Amino acid sequence: MATAASDPTRHFFQPIIVCLTVASVALTLFVIWISLHDLSLMRAGREKFVGLDNYLRFFGDPRAMAALWRTVLFTTLATVVEIALGLAVVLFLDRDFAMKRLVRTLLLVPIIMTPVVVGLTWRFLFDPATGMANYLLSLAGLSQVDWLGSPQLALYSVLIADIWQWTPFVILLVMAALESAPTDPLNAARVDGAREWQVAWYVLLPMLRRALAIVALIRAIDSIKAFDLFYIMTRGGPALSTETLNYYGYIAAFTNFDISYALAIAIILTIFTNVALLTMYSVLFPKSGER
Amino acid sequence: MANLSIRSVSKSYGAVSVLDDVSVEVEEGSFVVLLGPSGCGKSTLLHAIAGLNPIDSGTIVIGDRNVTNLPARERDVAMVFQSYALYPTMSVAENIAFPLKMRGLDRKTSDEKVVAVAKLLQIEPLLGRKPRELSGGQRQRVAIGRALVRDPRLFLFDEPLSNLDAALRTELRAEIKRLHQSIRRTMVYVTHDQTEALTLADKIVVLKAGRIEQIGTPLSLYDDPDNAFVAGFIGTPRMNFLRATVADGGKTLHAGEASVDISHLATRLEAGRNVMLGIRPEHLDEKQGVTLSLAVDVTERLGSTSYVHGMLPSGETVVAERREDQPRFGETITLRFLPARTRIFDAQGMRIR
Structure with a gap:
């Protein structure tokens, strides 16, 4: 980059890079610094340096470990189901029909809705006494389910709401990728003797792989950070059965006022997320320049 | 014996008729060019032969099989596209081997055939590359290789040289001609370029607005046109x-x-x-x-x-x-x-x- 020094646009981007770098490095260092103390709002002014105690405490904390496991489970399920479902819908919708524009507009609705509205809507739907979900089950002659009140089920109920809200996002992005993909190779495969599923598997999906990988990454990152639906629908309950690591960090900070421990959780979550996503990234994009 | 019979084929998109009662007989081993200005229905006809475009009425017979209602994969034709239509995520070797893989050929035979075809087209050094690492001419050679590898009943070419520059076009044109002379397979070739038509064809079908204007040998179209359209379309500068x-x-x-x-x-x-x-x-x-x-x-x-x-x-x-x-x-x-x-x-x- 010999020309970078003489490029006049550097006067625009260099100050911004410096500001952003200073802000993020300073904040990160500050957060790490606090996480090495025992700052608690219950004992303000009496904090002292405790080294890695908060981190050691995390790995010995069964509630934190359970929350970590729930985060992994929720993220994996949400990403996999949303991608698979979205892809299936896209392949199904990949033909010209009269209401295509209308369908596409309707798909935007769940994405645009605020999480509060989505969460409340699904809470009403899942209400054991008056909710639509149990009404439908009763129509089908099935027994009633306590969707959000059962520790075994609650996480999956939130998962359903998340899938409902974010599958359309997958559909929109994959649909856009599909429309910009050339159609001649698909026809070539048909002439070459491929059945429709072989056309999809050998030609279409590899062409969509990049788009799918990016959507999967976005959804995985969002799922790890998911907070709003949990807050509205279950508040981590019942019996902590829907408490993800993100939510546990929130509880530690704003219910228990255990600031240092909450920040240690946040840093662990960040490291864990980065490692997981970088692994995912290197699996999905094996070689540089792959297109 | 006719290798390909197109009998009274019609197709329309809504009120627009793209193919209007088109009938062509193609003899075994001959090279037929569908020639016409853009929008005349020649590509639609080729796609209909391949089974990629359903037709409204008429029949298409390949060999002695009525394939009108068969899907593309069962028609045993090979097609070369204007856009090359290579599978972007596969290597050149995998591209050429794809039709064999779809037919369940074992790996060893398949590899031998791929190498043989690559030798014939002089693309052997490219076998490990991805399509995006190739030039236009090389891509079209790979596409031709993919068509050649499985020895189909019928070869279809959809303006294969239109995306190439003039020098390459002349070179590949001669190569396609040589290929046809050596393998003697029935080929149907779509183009709007009369030079390609005149140099390659045994028989030219001139289409205009979905109708056949005239069918004949290159020389008969030039010497003895049936109408002013064919007279004006064949020959440069025009009549x-x-x-x-x-x-x-x-x-x-x-x-x-x-x-x-x-x-x-x-x-x-x-x-x-x-x-x-x-x-x-x-x-x-x-x-x-x-x-x-x-x-x-x-x-x-x-x-x-x-x-x-x-x-x-x-x-x-x-x-x-x-x-x-x-x-x-x-x-x-x-x-x-x-x-x-x-x-x-x-x-x-x-x-x-």
Whole structure:
């Protein structure tokens, strides 16, 4: 980059890079610094340096470990189901029909809705006494389910709401990728003797792989950070059965006022997320320049 | 024996008719070119033969099988696309092997066939590469290789050379011709380029707006066109059409200052009828014959010959070949042609023989 020094646009981007770098490095260092103390709002002014105690405490904390496991489970399920479902819908919708524009507009609705509205809507739907979900089950002659009140089920109920809200996002992005993909190779495969599923598997999906990988990454990152639906629908309950690591960090900070421990959780979550996503990234994009 | 029969095929998109009662017979081992301007339905017809486009009515028979209602994969045809249509995520070798893989051929035989085809097309060093690492000409060779590898009943080419530059186009054109001569398979080739059609085809099908204008050998289309469209479409520069009136009891045409003897025509035309006199530019440079005087506008020099654009006293513009001299702007020259070399068309553009 010999020309970078003489490029006049550097006067625009260099100050911004410096500001952003200073802000993020300073904040990160500050957060790490606090996480090495025992700052608690219950004992303000009496904090002292405790080294890695908060981190050691995390790995010995069964509630934190359970929350970590729930985060992994929720993220994996949400990403996999949303991608698979979205892809299936896209392949199904990949033909010209009269209401295509209308369908596409309707798909935007769940994405645009605020999480509060989505969460409340699904809470009403899942209400054991008056909710639509149990009404439908009763129509089908099935027994009633306590969707959000059962520790075994609650996480999956939130998962359903998340899938409902974010599958359309997958559909929109994959649909856009599909429309910009050339159609001649698909026809070539048909002439070459491929059945429709072989056309999809050998030609279409590899062409969509990049788009799918990016959507999967976005959804995985969002799922790890998911907070709003949990807050509205279950508040981590019942019996902590829907408490993800993100939510546990929130509880530690704003219910228990255990600031240092909450920040240690946040840093662990960040490291864990980065490692997981970088692994995912290197699996999905094996070689540089792959297109 | 006909290898491909297209019988009364029609197709329309809503009110727009793209193929209108098209029938073509293609003999085993021949090279047939579907020629026409863009939008004439030639690609639609090719896609219909491949089974990629359903037709509204008619039948398509390949070999002795009626394939009208069969999906593309069961028709045993191979197709080369204008856009190459290589599988972008597969290597060249995998691209060529794909049709074999779909037929469940074992890996070893498949590999041998891929290498043999790659040798034939001189793309062996490229086998490990991805399509995006290839030039246009190399991509089209790979696409041809993918078509060749499984020895289909019928080869379909959909404007395969249109995305290539002029030099490569000439080179690959010759290569396709050589390929056809060596493997002697039935090939159907779509193009809007008459040079490709004339050089490659055993038989040319000229299409316009979904209808067949004429079917014939390259020479018969050039020498003996059925109508003004074919006469104008085949040959560069295109045929000149002059307004003319029948005179002298149907034995002479008056076209501006010129009187053309048409007593050789089988049809007797009534005096006073308006017709079109078609003369090709290359037939306006004779030593004797009927004369026309041309006010020269532009002369295109091509080295071995020149084309003179100019205006007749009647105000009609004419292009004439000029082999001996190169007249300049403003000069008036005399063109000579033989009446036997002219072609006469009625007001609707139909040939009068």
